[in-house]
Amino acid sequence: xxxxxxxxxxxxxxxxxxxxxxxxxxxxxxxxxxxxxxxxxxxxxxxxxxxxxxxxxxxxxxxxxxxxxxxxxxxxxxxxxxxxxxxxxxxxxxxxxxxxxxxxxxxxxxxxxxxxxxxxxxxxxxxxxxxxxxxxxxxxxxxxxxxxxxxxxxxxxxxxxxxxxxxxxxxxxxxxxxxxxxxxxxxxxxxxxxxxx
Amino acid sequence: xxxxxxxxxxxxxxxxxxxxxxxxxxxxxxxxxxxxxxxxxxxxxxxxxxxxxxxxxxxxxxxxxxxxxxxxxxxxxxxxxxxxxxxxxxxxxxxxxxxxxxxxxxxxxxxxxxxxxxxxxxxxxxxxxxxxxxxxxxxxxxxxxxxxxxxxxxxxxxxxxxxxxxxxxxxxxxxxxxxxxxxxxxxxxxxxxxxxxxxxxxxxxxxxxxxxxxxxxxxxxxxxxxxxxxxxxxxxxxxxxxxxxxxxxxxxxxxxxxxxxxxxxxxxxxxxxxxxxxxxxxxxxxxxxxxxxxxxxxxxxxxxxxxxxxxxxxx
Numbered sequence: 001x002x003x004x005x006x007x008x009x010x011x012x013x014x015x016x017x018x019x020x021x022x023x024x025x026x027x028x029x030x031x032x033x034x035x036x037x038x039x040x041x042x043x044x045x046x047x048x049x050x051x052x053x054x055x056x057x058x059x060x061x062x063x064x065x066x067x068x069x070x071x072x073x074x075x076x077x078x079x080x081x082x083x084x085x086x087x088x089x090x091x092x093x094x095x096x097x098x099x100x101x102x103x104x105x106x107x108x109x110x111x112x113x114x115x116x117x118x119x120x121x122x123x124x125x126x127x128x129x130x131x132x133x134x135x136x137x138x139x140x141x142x143x144x145x146x147x148x149x150x151x152x153x154x155x156x157x158x159x160x161x162x163x164x165x166x167x168x169x170x171x172x173x174x175x176x177x178x179x180x181x182x183x184x185x186x187x188x189x190x191x192x193x194x195x196x197x
Numbered sequence: 198x199x200x201x202x203x204x205x206x207x208x209x210x211x212x213x214x215x216x217x218x219x220x221x222x223x224x225x226x227x228x229x230x231x232x233x234x235x236x237x238x239x240x241x242x243x244x245x246x247x248x249x250x251x252x253x254x255x256x257x258x259x260x261x262x263x264x265x266x267x268x269x270x271x272x273x274x275x276x277x278x279x280x281x282x283x284x285x286x287x288x289x290x291x292x293x294x295x296x297x298x299x300x301x302x303x304x305x306x307x308x309x310x311x312x313x314x315x316x317x318x319x320x321x322x323x324x325x326x327x328x329x330x331x332x333x334x335x336x337x338x339x340x341x342x343x344x345x346x347x348x349x350x351x352x353x354x355x356x357x358x359x360x361x362x363x364x365x366x367x368x369x370x371x372x373x374x375x376x377x378x379x380x381x382x383x384x385x386x387x388x389x390x391x392x393x394x395x396x397x398x399x400x401x402x403x404x405x406x407x408x409x410x411x412x413x414x415x416x417x418x419x420x421x422x423x424x425x426x427x428x429x430x431x432x433x434x435x436x437x438x439x440x441x442x443x444x445x446x447x448x449x450x451x452x453x454x455x456x457x458x459x460x461x462x463x464x465x466x467x468x469x470x471x472x473x474x475x476x477x478x479x480x481x482x483x484x485x486x487x488x489x490x491x492x493x494x495x496x497x498x499x500x501x502x503x504x505x506x507x508x509x510x511x512x
Contacts, residue, residue, distance in 0.1 A: 018272055103283040107269075114275030132278040132308065 004190065008119025030160040033183075039156055039175075043077065043142050046160055046173050053080045055138040056145040057109035060131035061117055063185075069126055070185045072178035074113040078105070080139055082170045106133045112174060116159070124189035154180050218305075218326030221312070222267055226251050229321055238290040238303070255288065263287060270309045270322045277309040281329045282336075292330040304333040353427040355405060356412035364426025364434055365486070371424070371436050372486040375479045383445030385435040386493035387452070387474040390505040392431035395468060403463050404431075407470055410461045418452050434490075442478030442510060449474045449508040457506060471506035473497060478511075 006028060034042050044050050056077045063069025078086075087104055110133050121128045137145045157176040178186070212219055213232045221229040227250055231243040239246075241254060252260045262284070266277050279287070281304035292303035306327040311319040351363040359367065368384070375382035389395075389411065396404040408431065415425045415433060424436040437445050453474055460467040475496030483489045492511040500509040 099283050103280075106278065106280065106283070110278060111269070111273060111275065114273060118275060130276045130278075132280060132306065 004120055004123050007123065008116045010119075030158075032158045034156050034158050036154055036156070039158075040143055040146060042158060043146075043173065043175075047077065047079050047142055050141055050143065052141070053139045054078060054142050054145065055080065055083060055105055055140075056136040056142075057105050057133050058136050059109060059113050059133040061113070061128050062131075063121075064127045064129045068181075068185070070128075070178065070182040072176055072182055074109075074117060074174060074176050075136070076109040076112055077142065077145070077173045077175075078108075079171070082172065085170050102135060102138075105135060105138075109133045112161075112172070116174065117176075120186075124186065124192075126189065155183060157183070217328075219323065220326075221321050221323050222251060223321045224271060226264065226267065228254070230323075235326070239288055257289070258287060259284070266309060267322050267324075270311050271319045274311050274313070274317075274319050276311070279305075279307040279309075281306055281333055285333075287326070292328065294330060294334060300330060300333060304329040356408055356427050358412050358415065358433070359424065359426035361426060361428055364424065364428065364436075367424045367426075368434070368436055368490070369486045371438050372479070372483075372489060374438070376481060380439055381441040381444075382479040383437040383440045383442060384477050384479075384489055384493050385437065385445060385449050385452070385474055386428065386477075386490065386497050387433055387435075387449075387472045388497055388501070389431040389456075390471045390473055390501075395470065399463060399466070399468060403468060406463045407461050407468055410459065411456060411470070411472070414455050414459060415452065418448065418455060434493075442476065445476045445478060446508060446510060449476050453506065453508055473500035473505045474508045475500055476508060476510045 032042075044052075047054055054077050056075055058073055058075045060071075060073050062071040083105070086108065087101060110130070113133070114130065117128055117130075155178070157178065159174045159176065161172060161174060212230075215232070216234060218234045218238070219230065219232040220235050223229055227248060228246045231241075231246045236242045236246075239255070246254050252258055252264070266279060269275070270277050285300075286302050286305045287307065288303075288305070289301075290303040290305075292300065294300070306329045308325045308327075310323045310325070312321045312323055314320045351359055353360040358364075371382055374380065389407065392404065392407070395407055399406075408427075411433070412425075412427070415435065419425060419435065422438050424438075426434050428434040435448075437448060440448070453472055456470060456472045460469045475493045475498070477489055477493040477496060479489065483492070496509045496511040500507050503509065
């Protein structure tokens with residue numbers, strides 16, 4: 001799985017760099033399967049503490065042409081300080097208004113999710129569809145971000161990615177929430193993939 | 198996509214007539230498909246638009262923004278989305294709630310989908326445009342209701358001054374601001390004299406009339422930045438940001454006089470009233486906002502002891 005995401009993230013970084021017209025270096029993503037109870041503590045550790053203000057965007061994904069394929073939710077969390085770095089570079093308009101900041105959050109999330117998940121999908125031969133991204137919260141502690149989320153999943157695939165934008169560093173955390181049976185589907189697809197090699 | 202050919206006509210019919218905007222653009226932003234929804238709302242038929250550049254057909258579109266979205270689909274081979282919450286609409290269409298909606302144009306959400314050829318290259322982009330006007334209207338109603346609720350949770354129902362909880366949280370904010378920026382700040386705490394006997398003599402309705410009138414006098418005597426709240430039954434607090442002790446004494450004395458000289462009409466009678474006021478100026482020795490309140494309370498207590506209807510500064 002690590003390898004599949006590595007390849008996918010390489011594509012994601014390339015896409016992002018082309019689209020945003022800035023040079024981007026991506027770290028090797030760190031991946032881990034976590035249980036629901038551990039998730040909050042794990043995320044707090046990643047962003048650097050309980051009180052660190054973050055913004056989060058969520059986007060649903062599902063396998064097209066299969067009712068039993070993978071489906072889940074991809075959530076990208078940006079710390080405020082690092083999002084500001086990104087925003088400075090990429091603002092659509094000259095000044096970053098509340099609305100353009102939201103649009104940037106949504107667009108960057110959509111690009112990251114699309115690139116990463118389409119890459120994963122390609123490798124396991126599944127075509128994915130996406131729902132529109134929606135903002136879960138802005139400038140709030142991370143625990144508040146997940147407070148109202150219905151817990152209809154047991155495990156999450158945590159993908160931690162760090163980008164370096166020229167002289168600036170910018171990191172965000174993506175996590176893929178999938179119900180148990182979807183993780184099974186991914187696992188089976190990976191097994192098939194490995195057999196083919 | 199397996200049964201595409203068998204029902205091609207049916208699919209074409211559905212795409213054309215579905216009550217959602219569907220159009221397709223190629224790499225040069227030339228329109229490849231334009232369904233009935235788009236035609237009837239834009240006033241331009243498929244014959245007029247297909248084969249033409251979208252931005253030339255509709256010169257008022259936000260080209261830089263929308264072209265970037267479309268180009269991202271070609272480049273990234275990925276879906277893209279737009280939401281009415283960030284940009285209310287792409288096309289200035291009319292909507293079906295012109296009377297009750299309170300909106301000028303149809304709010305629009307869009308999904309941009311890549312259409313790939315056999316080699317996996319994106320040849321064109323299909324744009325699906327949803328009318329989100331109803332959602333937008335409900336969202337606005339919801340927000341207005343939330344604002345009212347928020348107001349209601351802050352305000353004392355009788356006097357329309359802030360309630361104790363909200364007033365205290367504002368005091369904590371102003372207290373820490375004064376400490377941080379070394380700004381002066383003062384606090385008045387006042388109590389209506391002999392309020393219990395007013396209640397006994399005129400009943401609770403009389404007492405209420407007095408409280409409402411005093412709240413009005415307080416509001417009239419304050420500046421925009423001052424924060425007045427009902428602290429307890431007949432006790433009120435006023436936060437005066439950027440005001441030193443001397444200034445606070447002037448405000449307090451003016452308020453005391455205005456209360457004294459404004460008897461309240463009640464059922465053919467008039468109820469005379471007066472207030473005792475404690476004044477305290479912010480001092481960096483105070484440990485917290487509670488400490489400041491207790492100083493004001495002490496001053497208020499002394500004002501009562503000294504015969505009421507007077508202003509006393511904290512020692």
